[in-house]
Amino acid sequence: MSHNVVDRRRINGPQRSVEPVYTTKVLDPFATGRLDERALDQVRPIFIKTGPLDAQSLSAAAPSGSAYYEQGKIRVSCAIYGPRQGRKSNARMGSFDCDFKYAPFSCSWKRSHIKTSDEKEIALMLEHSIAPAIRLESYPKASIDAFVTVIESDGKAATIAAAINCISAALADAGIELYDSVAACSMALHGEQW
Amino acid sequence: MASLILSPAEQDYIIRGVESGFRADGRGSLDRREVSLRTGMISQANGSARCRIGNLGVGTDVLVGVKAEVNSWTPGEAEDVGSIVCNVECSPSAAQEFEGRGAEEINVELTQLLDRILNGPQSGLDLKKLCIIPKQAYWVLHIDALVLDVKGSIIDTLVWATRAALMSTSLPRVVVETIGDEMGNMQAEFDVVDDPEDLTPLEGAENLPISVTFSQIGKRYVVDASEQEEAVTQARLTVAVSPAMEICAIQKGGMLRGFPPSLLTEILETAQRIAREELTRFKSHYDNAKSHLTSQADEPSTGSTFLVQF
Numbered sequence: 351m352s353h354n355v356v357d358r359r360r361i362n363g364p365q366r367s368v369e370p371v372y373t374t375k376v377l378d379p380f381a382t383g384r385l386d387e388r389a390l391d392q393v394r395p396i397f398i399k400t401g402p403l404d405a406q407s408l409s410a411a412a413p414s415g416s417a418y419y420e421q422g423k424i425r426v427s428c429a430i431y432g433p434r435q436g437r438k439s440n441a442r443m444g445s446f447d448c449d450f451k452y453a454p455f456s457c458s459w460k461r462s463h464i465k466t467s468d469e470k471e472i473a474l475m476l477e478h479s480i481a482p483a484i485r486l487e488s489y490p491k492a493s494i495d496a497f498v499t500v501i502e503s504d505g506k507a508a509t510i511a512a513a514i515n516c517i518s519a520a521l522a523d524a525g526i527e528l529y530d531s532v533a534a535c536s537m538a539l540h541g542e543q544w
Numbered sequence: 545m546a547s548l549i550l551s552p553a554e555q556d557y558i559i560r561g562v563e564s565g566f567r568a569d570g571r572g573s574l575d576r577r578e579v580s581l582r583t584g585m586i587s588q589a590n591g592s593a594r595c596r597i598g599n600l601g602v603g604t605d606v607l608v609g610v611k612a613e614v615n616s617w618t619p620g621e622a623e624d625v626g627s628i629v630c631n632v633e634c635s636p637s638a639a640q641e642f643e644g645r646g647a648e649e650i651n652v653e654l655t656q657l658l659d660r661i662l663n664g665p666q667s668g669l670d671l672k673k674l675c676i677i678p679k680q681a682y683w684v685l686h687i688d689a690l691v692l693d694v695k696g697s698i699i700d701t702l703v704w705a706t707r708a709a710l711m712s713t714s715l716p717r718v719v720v721e722t723i724g725d726e727m728g729n730m731q732a733e734f735d736v737v738d739d740p741e742d743l744t745p746l747e748g749a750e751n752l753p754i755s756v757t758f759s760q761i762g763k764r765y766v767v768d769a770s771e772q773e774e775a776v777t778q779a780r781l782t783v784a785v786s787p788a789m790e791i792c793a794i795q796k797g798g799m800l801r802g803f804p805p806s807l808l809t810e811i812l813e814t815a816q817r818i819a820r821e822e823l824t825r826f827k828s829h830y831d832n833a834k835s836h837l838t839s840q841a842d843e844p845s846t847g848s849t850f851l852v853q854f
Binding site for chain 2 (some may be wrong): 483
């Protein structure tokens with residue numbers, strides 16, 4: 351990706367390295383049923399725990415709400431900071447900002463620790479899907495910030511859906527006023543079948 | 545998206561007008577503005593186009609240039625395809641909020657949207673034709689878009705201009721030879737022909753999708769929102785439809801509200817109908833769009849022709 355950018359804060363790996371190439375053939379997951387034997391419309395079992403990040407410290411820097419979400423091999427954690435002072439001091443409505451980051455070890459190929467435009471776009475997607483559900487008019491001049499970290503990922507679209515569910519849980523844990531919670535699910539089209 | 549500051553009275557005027565079926569510039573809710581399209585005006589690029597959507601000579605203005613480069617294959621990449629790299633930049637001269645780092649978010653959103661429309665089988669481009677030698681070399685098409693002016697409907701203008709630029713793109717011809725070395729191994733080598741007249745057009749560009757953006761204002765929606773209408777838009781949905789009437793990409797934007805599923809189905813059907821009309825309109829504009837700057841004949845040689853001819 352960025353072979354000529356040297357990160358001076360870390361001890362760097364070799365300047366040029368490539369992912370290993372596996373020679374085994376990839377099985378078609380739809381030919382003989384899904385690899386984990388699920389039905390076509392079955393989701394992976396979900397585990398959600400709210401409040402894992404704020405129990406330890408009672409300092410002012412603790413997040414207002416947090417959630418940890420697991421679905422199959424997907425593991426996502428979200429922290430909500432806010433409502434806190436926003437950037438515009440004359441805004442009639444609060445602002446909702448999302449920050450999305452894959453941990454470098456979360457995907458099958460190593461990811462850069464610098465945020466890529468992919469992650470920035472997913473953050474925008476998360477904002478556009480969750481902001482309509484928040485009662486932003488109850489938080490003028492304030493901003494609500496969500497920080498999502500993907501600890502382990504298993505399918506890009508499914509991870510985005512997991513992030514949306516995780517943020518909804520974290521917002522509820524933070525006590526932010528919501529019209530409704532937002533739920534998301536990913537689907538894929540294979541031939542003629544969903 | 546760039547937004548105008550409107551007084552509450554003006555906002556109310558536009559919202560109630562749209563709900564009653566009237567728009568501030570007299571259009572119907574599904575009517576689109578005039579388009580100016582020019583291709584081939586950048587001689588250094590393999591393909592270029594400039595598109596302006598707006599009435600009375602003022603509107604959203606996007607300039608797209610396509611440059612082709614040869615890239616070496618690295619293990620881990622697909623073996624027999626070329627690739628497309630998109631980049632969209634909003635010029636700070638287009639709107640005040642694009643100054644400094646203000647355009648960062650919108651640049652990312654537009655770049656990823658264009659990438660989603662173009663990268664993949666739904667775009668209609670045959671990426672296998674961009675491969676020069678499998679596992680060795682392939683063409684990379686760098687598509688760079690510059691948004692010069694913003695008067696509502698950036699995405700549609702961007703997709704129009706990109707479509708025109710790719711349709712006018714032609715690549716230099718490549719000669720591939722297999723040479724045997726001392727041990728009898730066959731090695732393939734390629735040579736790019738340096739003749740500026742010897743070009744092959746990019747295949748499959750007429751299968752590219754075209755986009756239609758619906759803006760939700762009050763209880764109704766409009767197509768091709770103007771600047772004022774965008775300031776009161778609560779949510780917008782962009783649908784990219786291919787000439788085969790397949791929906792290639794859908795992007796929802798807007799932080800204020802969502803779309804009910806019944807409205808979503810209605811919008812998708814309307815999008816296909818409008819896309820059919822837009823594709824016909826595109827074809828007639830494109831056929832007249834060839835820039836005359838490339839012919840030496842009796843054109844004035846000053847730089848003002850770029851502006852005058854548009």
